[in-house]
Amino acid sequence: MLAMNYRGPYRIRAVHKPEPEIEHPGDAIVRVTRSCICGSDLHLYHGMVPDTRIGSTFGHEFTGVVEEVGSAVQHLKPGDHVLVPFNIFCGSCYFCQKELYSNCHSTNPEATAVGGIFGYSHTAGGYDGGQAEYVRVPMADVGPTVIPADMDLDDAVLLTDALPTGYQAAEMGDIREGDTVVIFGAGPVGIFAAKSAWLLGAGRVIVVDHVDYRLEFVRSYAQCEVIDFKQVGDMAIHIKKMTDGLGADVCIDCVGCEAAGNFAQTLLGVKLKLQGGAATVLHWCINSVRKGGTVSIVGVYGPTFNAVPIGNAVNKGLTLRMNQASVKRHLPRLIEHIQAGRLEPRRVISHRIDLRDVADAYHIFSSKLDNCIKTVLVPPGMVRETTTAAASL
Amino acid sequence: MNMPDPSNTRSPSPSHAHIIGWGADLDPAMRPAYPKERTPPRLPHPVEPPEQQHSHAEVLHSTERPGITPIFGSTLPPSGLSGRLRRVAFRHSENDLRHWLMLLLADRVQMGEGLIEDISRGHVPNVYAEMGGRAELRHNPMGAARKAAIGVAVLALVAMAFKGRRRTRRLRG
Numbered sequence: 001m002l003a004m005n006y007r008g009p010y011r012i013r014a015v016h017k018p019e020p021e022i023e024h025p026g027d028a029i030v031r032v033t034r035s036c037i038c039g040s041d042l043h044l045y046h047g048m049v050p051d052t053r054i055g056s057t058f059g060h061e062f063t064g065v066v067e068e069v070g071s072a073v074q075h076l077k078p079g080d081h082v083l084v085p086f087n088i089f090c091g092s093c094y095f096c097q098k099e100l101y102s103n104c105h106s107t108n109p110e111a112t113a114v115g116g117i118f119g120y121s122h123t124a125g126g127y128d129g130g131q132a133e134y135v136r137v138p139m140a141d142v143g144p145t146v147i148p149a150d151m152d153l154d155d156a157v158l159l160t161d162a163l164p165t166g167y168q169a170a171e172m173g174d175i176r177e178g179d180t181v182v183i184f185g186a187g188p189v190g191i192f193a194a195k196s197a198w199l200l201g202a203g204r205v206i207v208v209d210h211v212d213y214r215l216e217f218v219r220s221y222a223q224c225e226v227i228d229f230k231q232v233g234d235m236a237i238h239i240k241k242m243t244d245g246l247g248a249d250v251c252i253d254c255v256g257c258e259a260a261g262n263f264a265q266t267l268l269g270v271k272l273k274l275q276g277g278a279a280t281v282l283h284w285c286i287n288s289v290r291k292g293g294t295v296s297i298v299g300v301y302g303p304t305f306n307a308v309p310i311g312n313a314v315n316k317g318l319t320l321r322m323n324q325a326s327v328k329r330h331l332p333r334l335i336e337h338i339q340a341g342r343l344e345p346r347r348v349i350s351h352r353i354d355l356r357d358v359a360d361a362y363h364i365f366s367s368k369l370d371n372c373i374k375t376v377l378v379p380p381g382m383v384r385e386t387t388t389a390a391a392s393l
Numbered sequence: 394m395n396m397p398d399p400s401n402t403r404s405p406s407p408s409h410a411h412i413i414g415w416g417a418d419l420d421p422a423m424r425p426a427y428p429k430e431r432t433p434p435r436l437p438h439p440v441e442p443p444e445q446q447h448s449h450a451e452v453l454h455s456t457e458r459p460g461i462t463p464i465f466g467s468t469l470p471p472s473g474l475s476g477r478l479r480r481v482a483f484r485h486s487e488n489d490l491r492h493w494l495m496l497l498l499a500d501r502v503q504m505g506e507g508l509i510e511d512i513s514r515g516h517v518p519n520v521y522a523e524m525g526g527r528a529e530l531r532h533n534p535m536g537a538a539r540k541a542a543i544g545v546a547v548l549a550l551v552a553m554a555f556k557g558r559r560r561t562r563r564l565r566g
Contacts, residue, residue, distance in 0.1 A: 050500065054504060075438050088464065096434060110453060337414065
């Protein structure tokens, strides 16, 4: 089968490799119909995540048709068109019993801090991802969700990570009616966090980035205010001037370890890798939020450490909330929002690229060429255009 | 006279009638991850703990665990020098910085191993294509030209330095 293949930082290619097999009675083999490149895939692509082995296939946002199921699978059958949450989780461990599916303790032998994730290095369990024609899906009765027949596949694939992560980012901000919410990052997750902040009753939503076409998009798509941080001297002062001198009620980090905006942070965290990435946005969040406010973090950071102004967080009495999204618990409500027309996630998709051109796709997304916001990889022979799950079969 | 401090007040929020869905999840009861921990989990079907997966592939596990997890990825077992480094890294806990730094080192070592493996199979990797060179040329031709010019300049400097060293050696000899 055709699959994306990592060869080292900034180097990938499409290769033919053996198809996956059932390795556990709870597995399914899924033929991929859509697979996205996530902003967090870029951390792998740039060599930022430890234990990213040469030959890995990335991809944790995908939909597909079930081809084969293991002997213990009871609720999924060949032919079902499913969206597959990026978390691999058992549904029964101590953490899954609390609906903390992203913190599952049964699916990642290599680390205890993170659960299993498709195609996200051996630090996240050593699973192959969905940027391929076929993928092994463990715990097939637990994670995958059959896509409603009338749902557009492009909406469905964004339900596997980007939309739930953006929603959970806003949700962890504990937004109350009229709150001022500042979101750092105008990538897909930041865009969805902005949309979600309105659903949660925010009074003002402000998105910060420096990529002009993304700021233009989010201003129109999420009907929010925007700030180009390159036009701003000091972020904390600027946010305070916009918020009656108090600071924002909620600040959300949707950027993570490769943030631009501070030379020293970029040098230490990204270039020299002396910390787990640049903590620029964490600084901005802590210093721009009001006393007693909430900082919500969904940006991905490396596992080592980051230099952050924790003293300011203590003195300001902040609440810090963070986690990977537990996708499955968000799906019913987010599907309702899509079906009611309150959310239209597929509009963020700017590029549909054949899986054979995966190297170009990564470069376009990573370098923000051609006004790229979100890239979908389509395996050869799959329907490329926007279509519903039912019509694509 | 004390002036009122403008930083003690909040401006009123404007109307949000124009925003589709505004406040649909204002009530915490409508928020799917509220409260943060929720038992029992609302999965569509009852779930039994998974039985142990078996594999012949070598799978490393964190020292912060008693053993392997019931489910795991069996791809790309450690091999070569990078594999040896990974095995040593996994002697240290996730709490120990050496664990992560050795894994990063192993990643860089394996990059070289990958190149050697490619060449030993008679495949010379097309690094230009692997780095998305075609896309750069199509969507950012000026950037591609700049990178090419920098590359040529660096190569020229290296060649000149090399030539200079050879000439110095010849004169000494």
